[in-house]
Amino acid sequence: MTTGVRRRMGVEERRRQLIGVALELFSRRSPEDVSIDEIAVAAGISRPLVYHYFPGKQSLYEAALRRAADELAARFQEPHEGPLGARLLRVMGRFFDFVEEHGPGFAALMRGGPAVGSSTTNAMIDEVRQAAYVQILAHLGVTDPPARLELVVRSWVSLAESTALLWLEGRRIPRAELELQLVHDFTALAAVSAAYDDEVAAILLGIVAGEPADGPLGDLMGRLASLLPRVPAQRVP
Amino acid sequence: MTTGVRRRMGVEERRRQLIGVALELFSRRSPEDVSIDEIAVAAGISRPLVYHYFPGKQSLYEAALRRAADELAARFQEPHEGPLGARLLRVMGRFFDFVEEHGPGFAALMRGGPAVGSSTTNAMIDEVRQAAYVQILAHLGVTDPPARLELVVRSWVSLAESTALLWLEGRRIPRAELELQLVHDFTALAAVSAAYDDEVAAILLGIVAGEPADGPLGDLMGRLASLLPRVPAQRVP
Numbered sequence: 090m091t092t093g094v095r096r097r098m099g100v101e102e103r104r105r106q107l108i109g110v111a112l113e114l115f116s117r118r119s120p121e122d123v124s125i126d127e128i129a130v131a132a133g134i135s136r137p138l139v140y141h142y143f144p145g146k147q148s149l150y151e152a153a154l155r156r157a158a159d160e161l162a163a164r165f166q167e168p169h170e171g172p173l174g175a176r177l178l179r180v181m182g183r184f185f186d187f188v189e190e191h192g193p194g195f196a197a198l199m200r201g202g203p204a205v206g207s208s209t210t211n212a213m214i215d216e217v218r219q220a221a222y223v224q225i226l227a228h229l230g231v232t233d234p235p236a237r238l239e240l241v242v243r244s245w246v247s248l249a250e251s252t253a254l255l256w257l258e259g260r261r262i263p264r265a266e267l268e269l270q271l272v273h274d275f276t277a278l279a280a281v282s283a284a285y286d287d288e289v290a291a292i293l294l295g296i297v298a299g300e301p302a303d304g305p306l307g308d309l310m311g312r313l314a315s316l317l318p319r320v321p322a323q324r325v326p
Numbered sequence: 327m328t329t330g331v332r333r334r335m336g337v338e339e340r341r342r343q344l345i346g347v348a349l350e351l352f353s354r355r356s357p358e359d360v361s362i363d364e365i366a367v368a369a370g371i372s373r374p375l376v377y378h379y380f381p382g383k384q385s386l387y388e389a390a391l392r393r394a395a396d397e398l399a400a401r402f403q404e405p406h407e408g409p410l411g412a413r414l415l416r417v418m419g420r421f422f423d424f425v426e427e428h429g430p431g432f433a434a435l436m437r438g439g440p441a442v443g444s445s446t447t448n449a450m451i452d453e454v455r456q457a458a459y460v461q462i463l464a465h466l467g468v469t470d471p472p473a474r475l476e477l478v479v480r481s482w483v484s485l486a487e488s489t490a491l492l493w494l495e496g497r498r499i500p501r502a503e504l505e506l507q508l509v510h511d512f513t514a515l516a517a518v519s520a521a522y523d524d525e526v527a528a529i530l531l532g533i534v535a536g537e538p539a540d541g542p543l544g545d546l547m548g549r550l551a552s553l554l555p556r557v558p559a560q561r562v563p
Contacts, residue, residue, distance in 0.1 A: 211437065236498035244488050251484035261473035270518060277514035281507060284549035312521035
């Protein structure tokens with residue numbers, strides 16, 4: 090039966106199957122804990138045949154990462170319509186879908202480690218970060234970002250990564266809340282930068298101007314406004 | 327001359343010297359581009375003698391990282407006196423001193439890669455992150471942090487790392503500005519969390535209550551306040 094299936098699969102088809110099997114295993118356990126033997130068993134083929142398609146675990150790992158990276162970058166695609174806060178919130182939903190689906194594989198990848206920290210894998214991770222950066226600038230309608238805006242966007246991308254990693258560790262906060270929080274965090278980091286940079290201020294004010302009062306940013310501002318009046322009361326012990 | 331020096335050095339002294347030489351070389355070039363030969367030449371000893379003290383480059387690298395990690399964690403120490411914003415700003419100054427002193431070594435370490443991404447090095451990096459986390463909680467006077475405060479502090483630590491890495495890449499923004507911005511970013515991330523969590527709100531209001539108007543947080547609030555009145559004007563094109 091296995092042999093019959095094997096005969097019918099072409100090289101590309103078999104490679105795709107093995108990548109799929111590896112990603113499925115990496116979604117439940119860290120790649121360093123998954124052996125080529127297990128991948129062979131799960132794919133229903135022999136260990137030597139796995140090596141026929143992928144010369145080693147690292148090459149299979151890199152092919153799996155390539156597919157995952159392309160898939161994640163595709164999820165950043167979002168129509169340029171409607172308020173920016175809602176767009177970013179939808180992307181965050183798809184990002185956390187990805188993080189949840191890939192679980193341990195995502196965590197192992199982002200945390201580096203012996204099985205994964207090669208210059209090839211690092212380059213692929215940087216590519217996904219760059220894709221996120223480019224998408225955000227496109228949505229902001231900015232082609233030549235000032236240094237401080239570049240910093241806001243790139244450091245927020247890194248914040249989204251670390252927030253997702255912290256979520257995976259214990260899932261102590263519901264993911265829907267973190268998705269919304271990351272949208273707020275973006276605005277908060279941009280506001281800090283805007284306080285010191287007129288160019289970033291103009292971009293931020295443009296974003297805020299297009300936000301409905303009942304959107305994710307309107308909601309945050311309402312809540313912050315209700316928080317602020319409590320400050321003076323605290324100043325007097 | 328070299329032989330004379332060698333005779334006088336004990337094992338621990340020689341190991342310390344080699345670690346110092348390695349850190350000095352890593353501060354100018356990435357560890358993966360520095361060979362044991364270069365370290366031997368810079369230390370004035372033979373290559374085999376380096377291997378006598380450190381069985382391989384990885385073990386010398388890990389010893390160098392151990393010293394750097396301890397040194398960085400020591401810089402997080404800050405007296406529990408005065409407004410929190412100013413305390414954090416002083417720590418940020420020492421953090422950027424460290425980043426500047428170690429340059430390429432810091433970047434290579436934090437970005438992972440073939441020479442550095444072992445479970446030992448990752449554990450040391452996590453130890454420094456944990457030290458930062460513990461210090462911040464101690465300054466906030468919190469012993470049992472709610473999940474959302476833990477997330478704010480840990481994700482801010484990661485933000486500080488990525489901001490420093492982005493700074494090293496091109497140094498397009500003066501470091502003093504980034505040190506201040508990170509203090510503001512902490513407040514901004516805490517404010518986002520406070521908007522949805524009463525416990526975090528109480529902690530944030532406690533911080534803000536102790537801040538002088540001319541401190542880093544007072545300055546930010548003044549600037550944000552002057553930015554906000556421009557929002558309604560932007561809403562009407």
